Amino acid sequence: MTSDPATSNWLARLKSEWLLLLFAALAVVLALLDPQPAASHRRWLQIPTLAGLLGLLVAIQGIRDSGLVQHAAGALVARVHGLRSLGLLLVGATALLAMVLTNDVSLFLIVPLTLAIGAISNLPVARMAVLEALAVNAGSTLSPIGNPQNLLLWQHSGLPFLRFALAMLPAAAVMFTLVALCTLAWLPKGRVTLAPAQVDGHVVSAPLAAGSVVALVAMVLAMDHGHAVTAALSLVLAFALLARHSLARLDWLLLATFAAIFLGLGHFAELPLVQHGLDRLALGRPLALYAAGIAASQLISNVPATVLLLDHARDNVALAVAVNVGGFGLAIGSLANLIALRLARQPQDWRLFHRVSVPFLLACAPLVYLAWRWLG
Template sequence: MPFWIKRLAHEKLLIGFALLAIVLAIADPRPLATYQRWLQLPTLAGLLGLMICIQGIRDSGLVQHAAAALVERAHSLRVLGVLLVTVTALLSMVLTNDVSLFLLVPLTLAIGSISNLPVMRMVVLEALAVNAGSALSPIGNPQNLLLWQYTHLPFLEFVLKMLPAFGVMFVLVLLLTVAWLPRGRVILHAQDIDGHPVSASQAILSVAALVSMVVMMEHNHAVLGALLLFVPFALLERSTLQRVDWLLLATFAAIFLGLGHFTELGWVQRGLESLDLENPLTLYASGILSSQLISNVPATVLLLRHAPDPMALAVAVNVGGFGVAIGSLANLIALRLAKQPRGARLLHEVSIPFLLVCAPLVYLAYRWMG
């Protein structure tokens, strides 16, 4: 069996939403322009541009080296945990939640192999940290990217509106980190962890490309920005383009097409209209509950056109990333990277109570300060 077929077989979300899109296209055909609207091309182009930049930063070794340097300065397990959680949250604001995990979880596994760090606890904390950190930034996760492109808010205005929710979530993650990790010292040698050489030229190119892509997206030129990125990377870093997660991009395209069509079916429209989404609490609860059932990116697509306040929806679906593993793709990625026994059980034992504590506190903070 060819490698790409084996890999495709593991992409259950892609297969499921692609089948939904195909079945609906056959059963309820629509004009081509409607499919183009559902496809959310500016959002997809923005996501592609960010993925290219992020893959370049990852390939350069810059983040791995910086993280290892931070780890070397830790004096205890709790300090190390706070450092890793903070770095993970900060990276997720710029490099997206899933890519931050691709960088930090392997580093965490390496640290665990030469120290007494409880690896699976740390991975669970990092999954919570990326969900909290990425909530602050318009480019931190796919649902924020979609909502940012939809609202056309300036970058900093989006950040300010999400700040109260982020503040509550991140403080709770830090408190959990200090309470859950054991006391004790840790001895680390950064040279044993960071074996990746740093390519300065690739790092400079990728960081410059990331800044230019964000500027292009803020001025509603995401498609042009993504196209322009291909030139320098195709000429100078072609291997980076080959390592971009194209199946992830295809998954979001399938989600947009499948759910875009699904939400415009007559009976679904009537069901959504029966919800009083003008009520802030109803909108908040709907965003969280739908995230628990179908993940927060599809939940955003499902509710977006019916939500009178897109930023309130942003808060809801970001909080909905906690709880069950499917609430956020980042949770599933963390579990897949860690490959630890009983990892899913430990995640749920922590993440579900975390959601129950976090949800009311974030709602109060957003309503009071938002």
């Protein structure tokens, strides 16, 4: 009896999704060992966040399929001739957009552009994806709305927008300086070499491009005003009717992976044993809180780490600095890292990421602490 090829392909792809399988198993094991009401699981699932991710995926897939990204890539590489200059431009744009549009939106815009540039030039895409993951963590650190942990801590602290940003400035400045130096050191020194046959081969679908850009802006605004679920469902319906081919190419397993991470880590962070351990830590001391925020981020990612430590920390800014630094190091340290690697899909991307990000954390952590304590 022969198996269905479509089913075989789906199972083969699922086997490669080790992160999804790992956290799905964690969620199932914890649900069996520590049963909790359905309301807790709904809270851990973070449905508005998942809906926002879905809406962003739909809009960006439409932009990709319209040919707009490929057209922009050709226009950009025609004007920037050095690989390091191009790398710094992309890294700077990633960090700047993360300050204004949040870290995930920045990656959804810049990583597809980087892939398109790599398709028509000699830009090392795998290295750029790693650098952009570092840059988005650095850039989003400065802004109270740059990432979920900052938004939570800013609202919890009650500080004015500019005062919170100024408090984060020393940490963000050190981070971005290190990212820029890493970009200059890691990228080749040569010129951008174009593949002429690929530059002008993309036709832009104006209706799909315009509609997808509007959809992206609308999705960001809807997320900002607390209407992510309604907006995401509306986008899915609109694309199902008008651009079904884009909807079919969506990375649904990425959504499933984030759902499994939210469920597994959310449950883990609220285990009585974990909470009891936190009560025994001297988190009133700045260095202890700093170390705990970084360590927790490496284990359960920086957003759950923020939630875990929030009620035990006396200084919200200190916690914000710690968990933002904790976004470096292991890929799980920040969900933005997972998005960047997933969007890029380069050979041996996980190994390459950790070869750079772990030493980056080891260099960044003491420098940021010193800058924050002296200048903050």
